[in-house]
Amino acid sequence: xVHKRLLGLATVAILVAACSSSATPTPAPTPTPAPxxxxxxxxxxxxxxxxxxxxxxxxxxxxKGWNAQFWVAVRQGAQAEATKEGVTINFLGPDNExxxxxxxxxxxxxxxxxxxxxxxxxxxxxxDQPELQxxxxxxxxxxxxxxxxAPFVPVTTVATDNSKAGAVAADKIAAAIGGSGxxxxxxxDQVAESATSRRDGFLAEIKAKYPNITIIGPQYTNGGDIPxxxxxxxAMITANPDLKAIFGTNEGSAEGAVQGVKEAGMGGGKVLVxxxxxxxxxxxxxxxxxxMGAITQNPVGIGTQCVIAAVKAIQGVSQPTTxxxxxxxxxxxxxxxxxxxxxxxx
Numbered sequence: 001x002v003h004k005r006l007l008g009l010a011t012v013a014i015l016v017a018a019c020s021s022s023a024t025p026t027p028a029p030t031p032t033p034a035p036x037x038x039x040x041x042x043x044x045x046x047x048x049x050x051x052x053x054x055x056x057x058x059x060x061x062x063x064k065g066w067n068a069q070f071w072v073a074v075r076q077g078a079q080a081e082a083t084k085e086g087v088t089i090n091f092l093g094p095d096n097e098x099x100x101x102x103x104x105x106x107x108x109x110x111x112x113x114x115x116x117x118x119x120x121x122x123x124x125x126x127x128d129q130p131e132l133q134x135x136x137x138x139x140x141x142x143x144x145x146x147x148x149x150a151p152f153v154p155v156t157t158v159a160t161d162n163s164k165a166g167a168v169a170a171d172k173i174a175a176a177i178g179g180s181g182x183x184x185x186x187x188x189d190q191v192a193e194s195a196t197s198r199r200d201g202f203l204a205e206i207k208a209k210y211p212n213i214t215i216i217g218p219q220y221t222n223g224g225d226i227p228x229x230x231x232x233x234x235a236m237i238t239a240n241p242d243l244k245a246i247f248g249t250n251e252g253s254a255e256g257a258v259q260g261v262k263e264a265g266m267g268g269g270k271v272l273v274x275x276x277x278x279x280x281x282x283x284x285x286x287x288x289x290x291x292m293g294a295i296t297q298n299p300v301g302i303g304t305q306c307v308i309a310a311v312k313a314i315q316g317v318s319q320p321t322t323x324x325x326x327x328x329x330x331x332x333x334x335x336x337x338x339x340x341x342x343x344x345x346x
Contacts, residue, residue: 165276172274186219245274
């Protein structure tokens, strides 16, 4: 892939938090498993930073996007933790999750500012490697989040166990369709680790446990583009009139699947849709019976733990290889459970 440097970069303004000697960092609390939740978020292992940070510490957070509600929630968690820690952050990202070239330009832009640490969610880990090696050469610690930064080895990676979450979605769909039939798979892209892990976890679970389920796809939705997912869902139904369900592996893919199923005249449970993340459209669809349920991550917690990990990296404190921020399956039966509501965004 040839990556052009774009002049226009979509960014979010620098968020500055004043340092205070009394600022006491608070790690994300351990969510209490709700009785109705199939998989509760687990506590991040002892990642609280010490209260010695100061506003001269600059931490850019380069995301896969900035305007989708998931990234807004991640930014909120990061901003709140930056205020507690007394550090300066800058949350940036491309306009959509296909703009790898923009992300690379953002890496170069922020490297020139000589940051104290970097938090990074890679759209394409392989394409980003030369820039990440520059950070390593400059002795700037890198914290991966969401998709991580593989094959580059970061200080730690703050993320959902996406493979396990994909497997839970497979089990939920299999139970809903009686363990047999055709199931469509819509995935946001082919390169981001979060997308491929959800896809592969889902496929592996189906293969291991449900021999009577046939997977249609996967088809890819251009970074979770809703119209693309809509069209792919309708194409699946046209080619497979006996399709029983569709799994969309991110917010846009799920929203598009719901739209496509309804436009094909297969709404109301004729073709089930399971999704990932939340957002108003998915929450409304679940409440209306147009979507059977979804996996919700802990986006605020991802932002929180990302900043905590970056501060610890600046301090030279050792950290675990990964910080698992957890997830829940939610549907009409538990969508109002307080533990789940805390992880839903609109």
